[in-house]
Amino acid sequence: MASGILPVPTDPTLLADIRRYGKFDITGCYQCGSCTLSCDLASDSVNFPRKSIRYALLGLRTPLVGGLEPWLCEDCGDCTIVCPRQADPRTSMITLRRFLCGQYDWTGIAARLLRSRTWYMASLILVAALTVVLILGYHLWYMGLPASQLTTALGLEHMFPTITYYTLVVILFPFLLLLSRVLRIWRLTMSGEHAPASAYWSEAWASLRHAVTQSRMRKCPSEHRRWIGHWFLATGTGTMLAVKVFGLRWFQTDNIYPIYNPQRWIGYLAAAFILYGGATVLVRRLQAQKEMRPRDWGLPILLLLTAVSGLSVNIFRYTGFALCAHFAYALHVVIATPMLLVEMTFGKWAHMLYRPLAFYFQAVKERAAQQIPAQEGAGYAV
Ligand code: SF4
Ligand code: SF4
Numbered sequence: 001m002a003s004g005i006l007p008v009p010t011d012p013t014l015l016a017d018i019r020r021y022g023k024f025d026i027t028g029c030y031q032c033g034s035c036t037l038s039c040d041l042a043s044d045s046v047n048f049p050r051k052s053i054r055y056a057l058l059g060l061r062t063p064l065v066g067g068l069e070p071w072l073c074e075d076c077g078d079c080t081i082v083c084p085r086q087a088d089p090r091t092s093m094i095t096l097r098r099f100l101c102g103q104y105d106w107t108g109i110a111a112r113l114l115r116s117r118t119w120y121m122a123s124l125i126l127v128a129a130l131t132v133v134l135i136l137g138y139h140l141w142y143m144g145l146p147a148s149q150l151t152t153a154l155g156l157e158h159m160f161p162t163i164t165y166y167t168l169v170v171i172l173f174p175f176l177l178l179l180s181r182v183l184r185i186w187r188l189t190m191s192g193e194h195a196p197a198s199a200y201w202s203e204a205w206a207s208l209r210h211a212v213t214q215s216r217m218r219k220c221p222s223e224h225r226r227w228i229g230h231w232f233l234a235t236g237t238g239t240m241l242a243v244k245v246f247g248l249r250w251f252q253t254d255n256i257y258p259i260y261n262p263q264r265w266i267g268y269l270a271a272a273f274i275l276y277g278g279a280t281v282l283v284r285r286l287q288a289q290k291e292m293r294p295r296d297w298g299l300p301i302l303l304l305l306t307a308v309s310g311l312s313v314n315i316f317r318y319t320g321f322a323l324c325a326h327f328a329y330a331l332h333v334v335i336a337t338p339m340l341l342v343e344m345t346f347g348k349w350a351h352m353l354y355r356p357l358a359f360y361f362q363a364v365k366e367r368a369a370q371q372i373p374a375q376e377g378a379g380y381a382v
Pocket of ligand 2: 035038039040041042048049072073074075076077078079080089090093220
């Protein structure tokens with residue numbers, strides 16, 4: 001063994017494990033490196049997709065799970081076009097991201113949902129059904145309304161104090177669970193880097209900048225149009241989540257405001273962004289010539305339905321259809337709850353945390369590498 005090369009145990013089950021998350025058809029790969037050469041986002045310090053594929057082929061679980069590369073891929077597909085072995089590295093990177101989501105979640109629920117269509121669909125339906133039970137329970141038992149009055153046109157104000165706490169729980173629970181994974185991801189990807197605190201501090205804005213601008217996607221020349229839709233979707237959902245967490249009492253009211261009031265136009269703008277961004281994602285996926293799973297459709301569809309039902313509540317309220325507003329509001333809660341508790345907590349939406357975090361940690365690694373003299377030959381030789 002060459003001096004400085006770390007001995008790493010191989011895991012013969014790794015490939016089979018990855019394939020439980022989706023297509024990973026890379027056995028024909030002969031490591032020519034054309035995919036990496038074609039990738040506009042690969043560099044000397046982030047060598048992908050070839051390196052990740054190589055780790056998987058060799059059964060090197062530890063460096064694969066400790067790698068950030070799959071999150072740095074923006075899914076443009078250039079590598080798949082140039083691959084002489086039709087190994088489809090782009091799809092392999094998608095599968096690796098699902099696999100990593102499963103590794104990051106300490107509850108094991110994400111792994112189940114990402115591997116099984118049945119578990120995914122059943123969890124969405126179960127949470128939606130429980131939400132219906134909670135809504136009925138609130139009206140019939142908590143408020144003591146007779147069943148005959150469930151179809152009576154009432155204002156929504158009576159439920160706002162309760163729904164405020166409910167909304168905070170279904171938004172903050174996923175956030176807290178996601179934050180608990182930050183420590184786990186740091187341990188898996190950064191604990192061996194010995195990066196100084198100054199590197200974390202000086203690169204903190206890199207993650208924030210990416211989360212706000214989604215600018216990395218623009219570096220792929222073929223992805224400019226996709227970046228616009230993605231930016232609208234990320235900005236719309238981010239705005240709506242911020243409003244729901246920090247300004248729910250102001251945003252959620254039966255008061256009638258003029259159109260120029262921020263309470264209205266901020267909501268309309270965020271909903272329009274989500275509708276445009278979600279629609280472009282759906283159209284792109286319909287046109288895509290790649291493997292799609294139900295969970296690939298789940299998030300954009302749920303986001304669109306949440307935005308449409310939320311807008312419907314507003315329209316019915318402002319046009320005086322109180323009973324319609326009441327039912328539209330119940331439908332909005334029934335759609336939004338599984339989206340937050342299943343998709344955001346254990347599904348694809350978790351990437352809104354993982355991607356910026358990966359950019360941040362990668363920037364920290366690169367900053368630390370400039371500050372700490374490189375240990376010659378150290379690392380995994382692939
Ligand atoms: S271009 Fe294809 S064959 Fe070459 S390294 Fe990449 S995945 Fe393997
Ligand atoms: S899909 Fe695009 S960004 Fe991702 S590895 Fe391939 S070329 Fe690079």
